Amino acid sequence: MTMKFPFQIIDLTHPISPDSPSWDLDCGFTHSNFIDYEDCTSEIKFRVQQIHSPLGIGTHMDAPAHCIPGAASITDLDLHRNYLLTQSVLINVSHQTDENYQITKQDILDFEARYGRLKKNVFVLFYTGWEKHWPNPEKYRNNLVFPSISAHVAQLLLERNIAGIGIDTLSPDTADSGYPVHQLLLQAGKYIIENVANAHSLPPIGAWTLTLPWKIINATESPVQLIGLVR
Template sequence: MKFPFQLVELTHTLDANSPAWEKNCGFTSSIVLDYADCTSETPFRVQHFTMPAGMGTHMDAPSHCCPNGLSIDQIPLDQLVAPCVVIDVSQKAHELYSLTPQDIADFEKTHDLIPPDSFVIIKTGWSRFWDNPTQYRNNHKFPSISAETATLLVSRDIMGLGIDTLSPDRPDDGYPVHRILLGSGRYIVENIAISEQLPSIGSFVMAFPLKVRQATEAPMRLIGLLP
């Protein structure tokens, strides 16, 4: 039986040059056993990875900023597959841009109200800088989301929120989007590898983080599904 969806990659590939919250990448990959060193009949390569939990395309669980919130391993599986809504502000977003309630109103004027239980992706266009870590990090100046907009999205009863930057919050703003979204039991996905194939409405996403007990963040594979 043929799979009824076209799959769209929304995950950045990790390597030693990948942008991170801090100036240094923090991701290393080392070989602890190589093919030529194997004494078994079948050769193996064994690797060891070291990285922050919030590296690359990753998920923030409610417990990331809420002590009593769900951790990554506690998020129900049925919340990790959802209809996808893409709000595209890439034509006007800049390093100090914050998504506004008017942006949501403009989207809903064309596409109707954001449906409940949707995974909402904010497309700022910033992912084009992923291969230039200095520009992508940009001293923590990148497109973000206003607190008022986060509150509006919660009122739409969304499942989760994603963005193609390091965070929906700039540090200077005090992380209100994290407090509002995670505090209401939703999750956040950061560093999305935006695809032009993903439409504004009509697709789905599968958001599968590494299932680590009591993790507040985890790297993940984010995949879009087109009917």
């Protein structure tokens, strides 16, 4: 008897390399061989590798401790209690082609008028279309100019008591914004996923997302495997 998994699995995660776009000009990621096959003295030869990397790289999670001293770190976030596995919605604003576009409260209200009020503990994913620039790190970074989210949106999402947000840019905040989205959401114990891939593959409603960070004690950020589950 063949068992069929009841969901289509969509990988929402970018691969990581030394060329990955990042907030800084150099992403700081290196990947090298610690021991190579020819160096291995055992009968079976192994290649042993190591990495050096900042934790806020690629598709990654910001935990509350990222900007709130004493708040929850990555390993404090529980799969169930913090809704790392939860229903998700996709709010598509890719028709807004201005690189300076800031997602507004009206965008959320328009979505709710069509699909219903955001449910408690849902993961809200924003698709701006900026992901298309990922293969070009310089353009993706764009001197830290990219679509972002307004503080009014963050406040509305907190009123809806969402679990967290994701976006297909380097950050929901731009460099000159004062980081209000980070402050509001992380202070409220929510989580943020940045550099989401393939968000356009999800439906507006009805999907689930599973966020799996590296479980590094005291980490304030972590690369994640972000999975979409669609019936």
